[in-house]
Amino acid sequence: MTPLLAVRGLTKRFGAGCGECLDRTGALRETNRCPRCGAILACREVSFDLYPGEVLGIVGESGSGKSTVVRLLHFDLEPTAGEYRLAVADAAAGGGGRNLFALSPFQRRRIRNEHMGIVYQNPRLGLRLKVSAGGNIAERLLMAGWRHVGRIRERASELLRQTEVPLARMDEPPRNFSGGMQQRVQIAKALSTRPAVLLLDEVTTGLDVSVQAKVLDLLRSLQRELGIATLVVSHDLGVIRLLTSRTIVMRHGEIIEQGLSDQILEDPQHPYTQLLVNSVL
Amino acid sequence: MSPDILLRVEDLAKRFVCHMQGGKEILGFEGVSFRLPAGAALALTGPSGAGKSSVLKCIYRSYLPGRGSIRYRTADGGDIDLARASETEVLRIRSREMGYVTQFLHALPRVPAVDVVAEPLTAAGTPPAEARMRAQALLERLGIDRALWDAYPATFSGGEKQRVNFARAVIRPPRLLLLDEPTASLDPRAMEVVVAVLSEMKARGTTMVAVFHEGSPLASLMDDGCALPAKEPQR
Ligand SMILES: Nc1ncnc2c1ncn2[C@@H]1O[C@H](COP(=O)(O)OP(=O)(O)OP(=O)(O)O)[C@@H](O)[C@H]1O
Ligand SMILES: [Mg+2]
Ligand SMILES: [Zn+2]
Numbered sequence: 001m002t003p004l005l006a007v008r009g010l011t012k013r014f015g016a017g018c019g020e021c022l023d024r025t026g027a028l029r030e031t032n033r034c035p036r037c038g039a040i041l042a043c044r045e046v047s048f049d050l051y052p053g054e055v056l057g058i059v060g061e062s063g064s065g066k067s068t069v070v071r072l073l074h075f076d077l078e079p080t081a082g083e084y085r086l087a088v089a090d091a092a093a094g095g096g097g098r099n100l101f102a103l104s105p106f107q108r109r110r111i112r113n114e115h116m117g118i119v120y121q122n123p124r125l126g127l128r129l130k131v132s133a134g135g136n137i138a139e140r141l142l143m144a145g146w147r148h149v150g151r152i153r154e155r156a157s158e159l160l161r162q163t164e165v166p167l168a169r170m171d172e173p174p175r176n177f178s179g180g181m182q183q184r185v186q187i188a189k190a191l192s193t194r195p196a197v198l199l200l201d202e203v204t205t206g207l208d209v210s211v212q213a214k215v216l217d218l219l220r221s222l223q224r225e226l227g228i229a230t231l232v233v234s235h236d237l238g239v240i241r242l243l244t245s246r247t248i249v250m251r252h253g254e255i256i257e258q259g260l261s262d263q264i265l266e267d268p269q270h271p272y273t274q275l276l277v278n279s280v281l
Numbered sequence: 282m283s284p285d286i287l288l289r290v291e292d293l294a295k296r297f298v299c300h301m302q303g304g305k306e307i308l309g310f311e312g313v314s315f316r317l318p319a320g321a322a323l324a325l326t327g328p329s330g331a332g333k334s335s336v337l338k339c340i341y342r343s344y345l346p347g348r349g350s351i352r353y354r355t356a357d358g359g360d361i362d363l364a365r366a367s368e369t370e371v372l373r374i375r376s377r378e379m380g381y382v383t384q385f386l387h388a389l390p391r392v393p394a395v396d397v398v399a400e401p402l403t404a405a406g407t408p409p410a411e412a413r414m415r416a417q418a419l420l421e422r423l424g425i426d427r428a429l430w431d432a433y434p435a436t437f438s439g440g441e442k443q444r445v446n447f448a449r450a451v452i453r454p455p456r457l458l459l460l461d462e463p464t465a466s467l468d469p470r471a472m473e474v475v476v477a478v479l480s481e482m483k484a485r486g487t488t489m490v491a492v493f494h495e496g497s498p499l500a501s502l503m504d505d506g507c508a509l510p511a512k513e514p515q516r
């Protein structure tokens with residue numbers, strides 16, 4: 001099977017760097033901060049594939065670089081190094097398996113609008129909280145080239161129904177909504193353009209446990225229905241167990257272990273993964 | 282591997298390195314070898330702690346095998362070493378041709394029993410209404426009270442959970458079925474049904490590796506055995 005998304009050597013350094021940064025940071029050095037120059041290696045030489053229809057987890061403590069990877073893939077950040085290929089975007093990228101990071105900002109924006117959906121931990125990043133729920137979705141559809149107002153409104157209400165947001169609240173701004181409902185609107189927005197890849201960054205972190213459960217159930221049923229290839233970033237092994245079939249473990253910006261999710265949970269190899277698994281309440 | 286062999290385990294071993302205990306090594310099992318013709322059933326026996334469950338988990342790849350190989354003949358005639366296969370390959374084989382009844386149920390939370398059982402069918406493309414009907418029929422046959430069909434298995438008794446677990450694993454008969462004490466908490470009547478279901482599956486060609494306690498009626502289905510020795514006490 002050919003991967004839908006392939007990442008090779010993805011590296012993001014914050015700071016000028018000194019030429020020794022890579023040697024002085026990482027899981028073995030137990031830091032992501034270069035002691036010589038102070039630069040942060042938020043992620044380093046990260047490589048993985050995402051296959052059609054699969055749900056891949058990235059787990060690790062805060063600061064391990066999980067979210068940086070997601071932001072890079074969504075073009076929210078510029079990478080320091082690395083290659084990024086997306087099978088469905090190949091034509092738009094000019095064909096020949098072009099590295100998406102080498103494209104112009106305009107081309108990248110287009111690929112993002114057409115092929116990617118993202119849900120952030122903080123709804124403020126994914127939504128305009130003062131614009132109505134329906135308006136948030138409409139905006140996203142407009143960016144992806146939808147023009148027919150009636151159809152946009154129809155699609156927005158279909159999505160809100162799918163994500164179990166009461167239709168009566170379609171014209172209300174998400175500012176008025178509970179945390180769980182804000183996440184549902186974000187999910188609806190992310191799904192609106194039928195993306196090839198869905199990026200979920202700590203989508204249930206910070207919600208009440210019962211609200212978390214409902215959002216996770218929703219994601220699971222959407223997964224079954226739509227089968228969108230999804231990257232799930234979480235520090236919560238429960239989320240990983242529930243949603244993913246394969247998992248990558250990151251520490252200090254580096255991938256330290258990867259495997260089938262049940263194997264990572266039942267037979268973790270790396271000392272840090274064992275610590276994570278044994279720390280579950 | 283000769284074409285009539287479905288599974289061939291050779292010199293398989295598993296060690297656990299517990300880093301939280303200063304890198305202490307625990308032996309799961311070692312030196313396990315057997316070969317299993319298509320359609321046959323093999324009993325894994327041995328004293329408690331001998332590593333029976335661990336062997337099954339290595340075959341399913343919930344555990345990463347250490348030394349040795351697990352050659353498996355796929356439905357399309359391929360010959361694959363499950364000990365080394367890529368995760369994606371293992372997932373594909375799990376979803377299409379391998380079933381595993383665990384010693385304990387890790388039910389998906391907040392999913393009604395009937396849907397837990399129907400899911401492997403819907404995942405394979407059976408229309409939901411038909412899948413649910415077949416799941417209900419199987420739960421009925423296994424003697425699960427109708428009132429429980431739409432309840433969450435998390436609150437079920439041990440024997441009820443075990444039957445739901447069993448139903449989920451066999452509703453879409455796999456080519457290779459791994460069974461870890463599937464009747465441990467069942468009453469004689471339920472046990473009889475489980476044995477009947479398994480023997481029908483066997484007649485239709487499912488190959489099995491099973492762990493069960495002495496005196497279990499599952500013994501009557503077995504063609505062969507592999508005895509794991511008791512382990513030397515470890516320092
Ligand atoms: N994830 C693990 N980490 C560390 N040690 C483990 C792990 N899983 C199993 N073991 C050890 O490996 C050995 C074999 O265990 P296993 O559960 O396979 O035995 P079993 O033969 O199925 O026993 P029983 O008959 O009691 O079910 C035991 O010493 C067990 O404590
Ligand atoms: Mg056991
Ligand atoms: Zn440096």
